[in-house]
Amino acid sequence: MITVQDLTKRYARTTAVDHISFSVTKGEIVGFLGPNGAGKTTTMRMLTCFFPPTAGKATVAGFDVLDQPLEVRRHIGYLPEAPPLYLEMETIDYLRFVGRLKGLAGPELEKRVAFVIDRCAIGDMKNKLLGKLSKGYRQRVGLAQAIIHNPDVLILDEPTSGLDPRQINEARELIRSLAGDHTIILSTHILPEVEQTCEQVIIINKGKLVATDSVANLQARARGAESMLLEVGVRGGEFPSPRAQQRIEQVAGVSRVVCKEQFAQGAVFEIEASRGQLIRGDLARAIVNAGWELNELRPAAMSLEEIFLQLTDAPAAESAPPDSPAPPPPAPDAPAPEANA
Ligand SMILES: Nc1ncnc2c1ncn2[C@@H]1O[C@H](COP(=O)(O)OP(=O)(O)OP(=O)(O)O)[C@@H](O)[C@H]1O
Numbered sequence: 001m002i003t004v005q006d007l008t009k010r011y012a013r014t015t016a017v018d019h020i021s022f023s024v025t026k027g028e029i030v031g032f033l034g035p036n037g038a039g040k041t042t043t044m045r046m047l048t049c050f051f052p053p054t055a056g057k058a059t060v061a062g063f064d065v066l067d068q069p070l071e072v073r074r075h076i077g078y079l080p081e082a083p084p085l086y087l088e089m090e091t092i093d094y095l096r097f098v099g100r101l102k103g104l105a106g107p108e109l110e111k112r113v114a115f116v117i118d119r120c121a122i123g124d125m126k127n128k129l130l131g132k133l134s135k136g137y138r139q140r141v142g143l144a145q146a147i148i149h150n151p152d153v154l155i156l157d158e159p160t161s162g163l164d165p166r167q168i169n170e171a172r173e174l175i176r177s178l179a180g181d182h183t184i185i186l187s188t189h190i191l192p193e194v195e196q197t198c199e200q201v202i203i204i205n206k207g208k209l210v211a212t213d214s215v216a217n218l219q220a221r222a223r224g225a226e227s228m229l230l231e232v233g234v235r236g237g238e239f240p241s242p243r244a245q246q247r248i249e250q251v252a253g254v255s256r257v258v259c260k261e262q263f264a265q266g267a268v269f270e271i272e273a274s275r276g277q278l279i280r281g282d283l284a285r286a287i288v289n290a291g292w293e294l295n296e297l298r299p300a301a302m303s304l305e306e307i308f309l310q311l312t313d314a315p316a317a318e319s320a321p322p323d324s325p326a327p328p329p330p331a332p333d334a335p336a337p338e339a340n341a
């Protein structure tokens with residue numbers, strides 16, 4: 001549904017987007033992730049034909065952003081960072097206005113206006129001036145205008161920024177509910193948002209693609225070594241935490257043990273094993289044989305936040321000349337991120 005090949009945008013001095021390539025299949029909901037200034041908005045603006053790329057190619061629904069911008073726009077709904085609302089207009093008039101701009105008219109226009117009002121739950125606000133709406137409602141109206149012409153693709157630039165936690169949840173629900181009918185790219189730097197809303201993630205940093213994968217695969221990849229959380233304790237008396245740590249360190253295949261939490265009758269350890277070592281059985285036996293209680297033993301999933309920091313904290317990217325290859329992966333045992341070759 002979306003293909004991007006070596007897409008590049010240079011401003012006077014900055015290369016904001018530097019040869020990024022990715023593709024998004026139909027019906028997918030993709031998180032476009034990156035720190036401030038990474039190039040998210042710039043990429044989205046090229047996809048929506050707001051301005052042309054300096055180099056590279058992008059297609060949306062089979063149409064080229066350079067050669068067929070009108071077709072691309074017809075297939076895209078765009079919610080920019082700041083929703084383009086006319087504050088002196090009433091919600092419903094504004095939606096009719098945008099609908100007409102997108103080529104709708106007559107009963108079809110009224111049908112679509114009614115549909116998006118219902119879909120975005122803004123019925124109570126339809127006769128209010130946009131300038132009098134709360135931020136959360138403005139964002140919903142922004143979404144409503146983005147979907148009014150029933151586009152195949154939705155491009156949402158930080159759709160939940162500035163909303164309170166309740167509004168964020170509502171907006172996420174709404175976006176998730178749109179995913180069935182539309183292919184969605186949403187940019188954010190809120191990581192739980194991606195974990196909760198998206199299936200795929202594209203991470204960019206300083207204009208370069210650093211990873212594109214599913215959330216689950218990214219977690220598996222970034223983990224690199226098998227790492228586990230172990231909660232162990234005693235029934236009575238005090239738990240000999242240092243001794244337990246030593247005992248765990250002696251288990252074959254264990255490369256590192258960190259005591260994450262300690263309480264009177266137990267402790268939680270994070271245990272790293274050399275890659276591919278299946279140590280669970282040995283670990284469990286060691287604990288039980290020492291006469292301790294094994295309360296929990298489970299794989300320690302790396303949060304997307306840790307992955308994000310690991311991938312976007314690559315050294316030397318800033319000082320590297322513009323055409324140098326992607327920087328090496330940050331940790332020696334982390335697998336190489338999918339560089340933009
Ligand atoms: N109109 C412009 N002229 C010159 N440089 C620009 C312009 N717009 C953006 N940039 C630069 O391009 C880079 C990428 O900016 P962009 O707005 O795409 O980042 P972003 O990932 O959307 O960041 P944020 O999370 O802050 O929204 C930044 O270094 C920015 O300063």
Ligand SMILES: [Mg+2]
Nearest residue numbers: 040041042081
């Ligand atoms: Mg931005």
